[in-house]
Amino acid sequence: MQEKGEDGASVEGYEEVWFGRSVSKKLLSWGVEARGILPVPVEERTDKQFSKIFFIWLSANFNILSFSAGTLGPVVFGLGLRDSCLVILFFNLLCSLPPAYLTTWGPKLGLRQMCQARYSFGYYGVILPCVLNCINMCGFCILNCILGGQALSSVSNGHLSWSVGIVVIALISLLVSFCGYKVLNWYERACWIPVLIIFIIILGVGGHHLSSPPPASPALASTILSFGATIAGFVITYSPLSSDFTIYLDSKVAGWKIFWYSYAGLVVPIVTLQCLGAAVAVAVPAVPSWQTGYDNGNVGGLLEAMLQPVGGFGKFLTVLLSLSVTANVAMTFYSLCLNFQVFIPWLVWVPRYVFSVVATAIIVPLAIVGSHKFYDTLTNFLGLIGYWASAFLAIILVEHLVFRRPGSSFSPPSSSTSFTSYDLKSWNTPSRLPTGIAALAAGILSFAVVVPCMDQVWFVGPIAKATGDIGFEVAFAASGILYLKFRWVELKLRGI
Structure with a gap:
């Protein structure tokens, strides 16, 4: 059965332009997904296995990157275990709400997240957030590849370099993302299980070192907020790709069901492993063997x-643990493929899986270059990406909840949901979409108040000196308020 686009064009037909009919059919017969950003018609949104989205988020975050992000509290921000865990808990509970909510849009609209953003940012205006999202996803892939490479290298006693380990992680992720939706869901459903077993073993052999953390100095509010901004950057940046994984789910599903599957899939692994990472980071100075392995911020080591207490079997477990990052890299490669097609619209004719190869070619050299400055890379990256993602999120939420609510100028009088106000036939027609001027202006101008609230290694704003980093909160509020005003003017002038 051929996949059809919104305009009736065959997705398989797009492939044949590049690979020929025989190769195209062979790939489809193997279960490789051809569809890129073409909308999924309602008659094809029939998947009732709603738990899939829980396992995608669970496996993507049940890995050593979540563990390493938790270590930032004690290592970088100087927080004690209690304060680190409280920040991890409450900021994740808050910041997991937006990406979980956006996953509910996929079954209703059949649109990838960045295509849906065209209804706020416009056909051309969405290119800017799309580029930023590509940078965001490349950054996460780089961090994951570095961690996986470190872990593989540590097992070989230096005989396998970090660079080779990075290539191994990237190639495994490439294979999964190349195949697409079905294989990705199968992989994510299973790969968290060995990771859970390994962390239970880690607690069994080393948990006694975590039982008596040393007393910590009282935490400053500014430090807590700065660490909170880093944690926010870890999870809130899933928002620009949330609905990419739910567009095949049954359109009749209740939104709350998808939301709670997604929310649990985000909160459970992230909070658990980040708290464990914080606990281990606090205990490292008191355990000489851990300190030796951790030299120069080597989380894999x-x-x-x-x-080590379980002998040679421990090396095998470390190899499995290093592969845990492939679940995150594979799903990120998958969304990165789609972003390429939104960023350069004519690439919709290129099969989705081609971009998995392109993404791998980009990520591997960047990861190798950044591998020996992991903590600087992680802290700076997570601190920065939360700002733009927060502004983006505010804009699309205001568009959806205010301007496309039942009874607004977009919605027919009988509509009972905001989703009926989206003209899905216009998703690829610039003249029938907003100009994007309101969204871009709101997002860009919000940084006039965000910059003074930033606390980064290379810059500390005057407000942040007193409060800590509150940039992502200010970005959300300022861009949302500005978009309300600018979009209202745009509607009065243009009517779309």
Whole structure:
């Protein structure tokens, strides 16, 4: 059965332009997904296995990157275990709400997240957030590849370099993302299980070192907020790709069901492993073998040292643990493929899986270059990406909840939901979409108040000096308020 686009064009037909009919049919017969950003018609949104989205988020976050993000509290911000865990808990509970909510849009609209954003940012205006999202996703892939490469190298006692380990992680992720939706869901449903078993073993052999954390100095509010901004950057940036994984789910599903599957899939692994990472980071100075493995911020070496008590089997477990990052890299490669097609619209004719190869070619050299400055890379990256993602999120939420609510100028009088106000036939027609001027102006101008609230290694704003980093909160509020005003003017002048 051929996949059809919104305009009736065959997705398989797009492939044949590049690969020929025989190769195209062979790939489809193997279960490789051809569809890129073409909308999924309502008659094809029939998947009733709603738990899939829980396992995608669970596996994507049940890995050593979540663990390493938790170590930032004690290592970088100087927080004690209690304060680190409280920040991790409450900021994740708050910041997991937006990406979980946006996953509910996929079954209703059949649109990838960045295509849906065209109804706020316009056909051309969405290119800017799309570029920023590509940078965001490349950054996460780089961090994951570095961590996986470190862990593989630590097992080989230096005989396998970090660079080779990075290539191994990237190639495994490429294979999964190349195949697409079906294989990705199968992989994400299973790969969290060995990771859970390994972390239970780690607690079994080293948990006694975590039982008596040393007393910590009282935490300053500014430090808590700065660490909170880093945690926010970890999870809120899933928002620009949330609905990419739910567009095949049954359109009749209740939104709350998808929301709670997604929310649990985000909160459970992230909070658990980040708190564990914080606990281990606090205990490292008191355990010489852990400290040796952790030299120069080598998280992979630390995990290998924690598994040393189980002998050679510990090296095997470390290898499995290093592969845990592939679940995150594969799903990120998948969304990165789609972003390429939104960024350069004519690339919709290129099969989705081609971009998995392109993404791998971009990520591998960047990860190798950044591999020996992991903590600087992680802290700076997570601190920065939360700002733009927060502004983007505010804009699309205001558009959806205010301007496309039942009874607004977009919605027919009988509509009972905001989703009926989206003209899905206009998703690829610039003249029938907003100009994007209101959205871009709101997002860009909001940084006039965001910059003074930023607390980064290379810049500390005057407000942040007193409050800590509150940039992502200010970005959300300022861009939302500005978009309300600018979009109202745009509607009065243009009517779309």
